[in-house]
Amino acid sequence: CGGGMGEKVEAKEERIMVSVRMRPLNGRESGDSSDWECISPTTVMFRSTVPDRAMFPTAYTYDRVFGPNCSTRQVYEEGAKEVALSVVNGINCMYRRNASIFAYGQTSSGKTYTMTGITEYSVMDIYDYIEKHPEREFMLKFSAIEIYNEAVRDLLSHDTTPLRLLDDPEKGTTVEKLTEETLRDKDHLRDLLGMCEAQRQIGETALNEASSRSHQILRLTIESSVKQYLGKGKSSTLVSCVNFVDLAGSERASQTASAGMRLKEGSHINRSLLTLGKVVRQLSKGRNGHIPYRDSKLTRILQSSLGGNARTAIVCTMSPAHTHIEQSRNTLLFATCAKEVVTNAQVNVVMSDKALLKHLQRELARLENELKLPESASCTSHVEALREKDAQIKKLEKQLRELIEEKDTVQSQLNCLLKSDADDHANDRAAKRWDVRSRSSESLARNASEEALSVSDTYGGSYQDQGHAVFDESYVFSADHDDLSIPNQTIDLPQQTRVRKPISPWHPPSNYSSDGTESYNMKEVAFRSASEVSEEHCREVQCIEVHEHRRSTSEEFNVLLHEGTKLHIPEVEDISRDAFPQPDEVPEAVSITEKMEDRIKIYPSKEERQAEIIANAVEGPIEVHQCESDDFADNFVKLYPCDSNISLDVGKPYPHECLTVKRCITSSKDSALARSQSCRASFMIIPNSWFDDPENTGQTPPGEIFRYPPRRPDKVRRSLYQGNDDCQNNNTSVDLSADSGEVVCDEVVKDTSTNEHQ
Ligand SMILES: Nc1ncnc2c1ncn2[C@@H]1O[C@H](COP(=O)(O)OP(=O)(O)OP(=O)(O)O)[C@@H](O)[C@H]1O
Structure with missing residues (x-):
């Protein structure tokens, strides 16, 4: 009940009327002792025969205490009537107050028993009042709800749909769509009370076979006007209401042996009652601080009755049985708190009908x-806020789209860069290879013009990194042309060594031009995988010896070729795979010399070296020869063919280049590498000084290599080591057959030189 329209509210502090009713022991408690005694109309005392050391008070005093022999009539008369009749009392004084009467206690303590009686007596007294005041026109309305499992239900309707609670600024919390019956007479009210009783949730518990499982709130609203002013514009209407609240049991679920449905009911009941206890406790301390009315529907609905503008009476029911001592104490403690609550006790002063009409x-x-102008004050602000939000959303969506586009663009650019980088990297490596090749080719060309060096396959790839020149299998190398000296000893190589035309990334496809030049597809070459540097290729390229001049600027190599050290190279096969960088991998910083570390032999004397060379001429391993002859000029490198009768004549455009692959001819003054039959790679150590010379490096750009003997005619022969010191050996040659992709080394031309250099 709110203050009611047309009424002026005046505040008056008042306390809740609290009484305790103790029922007699029932049949279930017949063997139990009664621990409580009502020693006065206001005091109940604990008198247990069972020793109890609990530190609880023994005497409790309230507005009224009713013993087991007290009737409900007496309870009503002394504990609730005054509050109940507040709704009609004072009408003649043009004021009245709302009222609420609660029954609180554990299950089976007699709440329903008591509240039913109080409601009936109240209704009787109200009707009695009405009958005694014929000068006024009264209208009584009745509504009833129950709060079951925190759902509000209309007890005057068969529709069990939960009802919503609404907050009205003037009326307080109201129940939406609640049925409100206008009472015809007392009998009508009795019928409705019977209906509520039938509708209410009842279940059997361990303590009560007809336990009320919900909170029930019956509301009687009384409207009255002075009859003589009705219809004359001077009448006043008084509106007030009284709530009869029968709470569900306050006991713990365990005490009622609750399970399943009963347990769930218990949890909700306890939640509502817990909030009720908090509200009452908080109100008992004063009005300072937050009062948790909204924590439960029970306290929301009864807010005006709890510390609000209603007069309130609470009847706490209890059992005297010793078995319920704990719950009895809790009930008494609740009653004690409730006793301290000061209500607002607002008095609704009636306004005139004129004022009310205004x-x-x-x-x-x-x-x-508000209805006509949807864009009125509150609506306008909401509409504007919504428009702003819409604009914000659109703006953010646009930004998101732009960011996505930007991200796609960047991603695409990144992909291009990555691809370009990969291309560059591959091309760079290819270029390096071609560069080294070109250098070697240039060197080869130069050497050919001055002296002959051994070559097995000019299509072999090479790799140069960090001052190390590394050639893949089958590549050909020539020494520095300036300081070339020719060994004076040659050994015939076995006949009919076949060298297939390699199918390798570093070898051109079979797209030779008719004019004897080859057109290379750099990308194709560059991107072909390392695996395509096939073992077949490795096996087929044979017999290359590399002589390194002792003045090679390769420091690592010098370290490896430490004098007096003898290293053995068991399998060049392994070297070729490990030592040469694969097209798709970053070349290791480790030089090939490191990779060959345990595979190189160094001979202390030339006799030993020569003997070993000769012995291994056919199947011997790669060797490093320590050459001591002073006949060798500085800074040159030689290639020595092994066990192959390879002669290679290079015709146009360098017909003067005729290199002959010789077998294990080692006459370098410095260290030399010799490849055995099993060799799969050739090695070149080019003095760094040569590369440092811009004239040299600039002479053969990568592109030039493609114009360098692109295709050897069948039976090409190159002389190697022709002559003695002048390196004009044209008698040793290698025949290469390019038929069907094969290069056949079918003949080794004896080196005419008879002066093997020692
Ligand atoms: N003062 C009393 N004198 C005689 N009998 C009583 C008294 N109070 C309650 N009873 C009886 O005790 C039983 C339980 O009472 P009631 O149903 O009112 O308890 P309750 O507190 O409402 O229980 P619940 O919370 O389970 O609904 C009923 O049979 C009722 O008749």
Whole structure:
């Protein structure tokens, strides 16, 4: 019940009327002792025969205490009537108050028993009052709800749909769509009370076979007006209401042996009652601080009755049985707190009908305006806020789209860069290879013009990194042309050594031009995988010896070729795979000399070296020869063919280049590498000084290599080591057959030189 329209509210502090009713022991408690005694109309005392050391008070005093022999009538008369009749009392004084009467206690303590009686007596007294005041016109309305499992249900309707709670600024919390019956007479009210009783949730518990499982709130609203003013514009209407609240049991679920449905009910009941206890406790301390009315529907609905503008009476029911001592104490503690609560005790002073009409007209006009103008004050702000949000959303969506586009663009650029980088990297490596090749080719060309060096396959790839020149299998190398000296000893190589035309990334495809030049597809070459540097290729390229001049600027190599050290190279096969960088991998910083570390032999004397060379001429391993002859000029490198009768004549455009692959001819003054039959790679150590010379490096750009003998005619022969010191050996040659992709080394031309250099 709110203050009611047309009424002026005046505040008056008042306390909740608290009484305790102790029922007699029932059949279940017949063997139990009664621990409580009502020693006075206001005091109940604990008198247990069982020793109890609990530190609880023994005496409790309230507004009224009713013993087991007290009737409900007496309880009503002394504990609730005054509050109940507040709704009609004072009408003649033009004021009245709302009222609420609660029954609180554990299950089977007699709440329903008591509240039913109080409600009936109240209704009787109200009707009695009405009958005694014929000068006034009364209208009584009745509504009933129950709160079951925190759902509000209309007890006057068969529709069990939960009802919503609404917050009305003037009426407080109201129940939406709640049925409100206008009472015809007392009998009508009795019928409705019977209906509520039938509708209410009842279940059997361990303590009560007809336990009320919900909180029930019956509301009687009384409207009255002075009859003589009715219809004359001078009458006043008084509106007030009284709530009869029968709470569900306050006991713990365990005490009622609750399970399943009963347990769930218990949890909700306890939640509502817990909040009720908090509210009452908080109110008992004063009005400072937050009062948790909204924590439960029970306290929301009864807010005005708990510390609000209603007069309130609480009847706490209890059992005297010793077995319920704990719950009895809890009930008494709740009653003690409730006793301390000071209500607002607002008095609703009646306004004149004229004033009420004015007030109603103003309110009606305000509501009509709100309905007619959807964009009125509150609506306008909401609409504007929504528009702003819409604009913000659109802006963010646009930004998101732009960011996505930007991201796609960047991603695409990144992909291009990565691809370009990969291309560059591959091309760079290819270029390096070609560069080294070109250098070697240039060197080869130069050497050919001055002296002959051994070559097995000019299509072999090479790799140069960090000052190390590394050639893949089958590549050909020539020494520095300036300081070339020719060994004076040659050994015939076995006949009919076949060298297939390699199918390798570093070998050109079979797209030789008719004019004897080859067109290389650099990309194709560059991107072909290392695996395509096939073992077949490795096996087929044979017999290359590399002589390194002792003045090679390769420091690592010098370290490896430490004098007096003898290293053995068991399998060149392994070297070729490990030592040469694969097209798709970053070349290791480790030089090939490191990779060959345990595979190189160094001979202390030339006799030993020569003997070993000769012995291994056919199947011997790669060797490093320590050459001591002073006949060798500095800075040159030689290639020595092994066990192959390879002669290679290079015709156009360098017909003067005729290199002959010789077998294990080692006459370098410095260290030399010799490849055995099993060799799969050739090695070149080119003095860094040569590369450092811009003239040299600039002479053969990568592109030049493609114009360098692109295709050897069948039976090409190159002389190697022709002559003695002048390196004009044209008698040793290697025949290469390019038929069907094969290069056949079918003949080794004896080196005419008879002066093997020692
Ligand atoms: N003062 C009393 N005198 C005689 N009998 C009583 C008294 N109070 C309650 N009873 C009886 O005790 C039983 C339980 O009472 P009631 O149903 O009112 O308890 P309750 O507190 O409402 O229980 P619940 O919370 O389970 O609904 C009923 O049979 C009732 O008749």
